[in-house]
Amino acid sequence: MVGVASFFVLNRNGSLIYDLELQSTGSTLSSNDKIRLSSTFHGISAIASQVSPVRNRAGGAFSYPAPRGITSMDASTFRLQCFPTLTGMKFFCVALPPLQDCEPLLRQAYALYSDFVLKNPFYELDMPVRCELFDREMRKLLGDPLQAAGR
């Protein structure tokens, strides 16, 4: 099982619309802290793509647009892996060692988002996600220990 401690979704403006905590990391974050940290990450990611020492690997004016910004950030005790979507959203998770590639997981999370959130007629775009089905599927995908215990 992939050791994902927490999972976040940012909308294209960089505000937090969904977060999920799966494992306690020892530091407790209030929901305000989460909002602040995740939008900081959004800003840093934009700056990081601006200070790039190389040109964007785009193949001309008609090429498929490549996502920009930070795709993974390593720290000595964890890794933050991010999947920027073409629409400017960011799906990212904090993974604990033993580290594995979380990108397939984040892509699946994006698929779940398009299925269970975007197709929900009551969901307003760019607003915080409160969809029970999406929540359930995400917990199933990321392997919530509570879910596994048959709660």
Place this chain on the structure above:
Amino acid sequence: MIYNFYIFGRGRRCLCREEWNRIRPCADVTQETKFISGTLLTLTSLCSQLGPPGGQFTAYTTPQYKLHAFSTATGYRLVLTTDPSVRDLQASRRRRSGNEDQDTLRHIYAELFVEHVVKNPLYRIGEDVSKCTTFLSKLHSFVQTRPFFAISA
């Protein structure tokens, strides 16, 4: 592929900036340096809050490049930007395999910076390192002999 190397002293001051293999020329060096040092500070605080306590920022990857950072106990920050295929530059803290390529930044700090800059009697702490020519020439020869210096995957 190695693109840039920076040393930041205490208080965000840039002490050294070197450049290799830059395909896209830098539009505004001062501005870019400021951005890098600001990014570094923010990421350091981000890492200490997100995730388990005691996390120290080591690297970030974008589709275009990768930035490695190493901060010393005395507050110096060494930064190297490379292409994204280069593996962790200071992973040997976790697995001491004796593999030299792994701790490039640590080597630059311990063997070059401390030896040729800090121990230089003419160097005053907090100054630019441009006067320490031995350091700069050793830095260039060290970086240019790295296996990933001009190879991009």
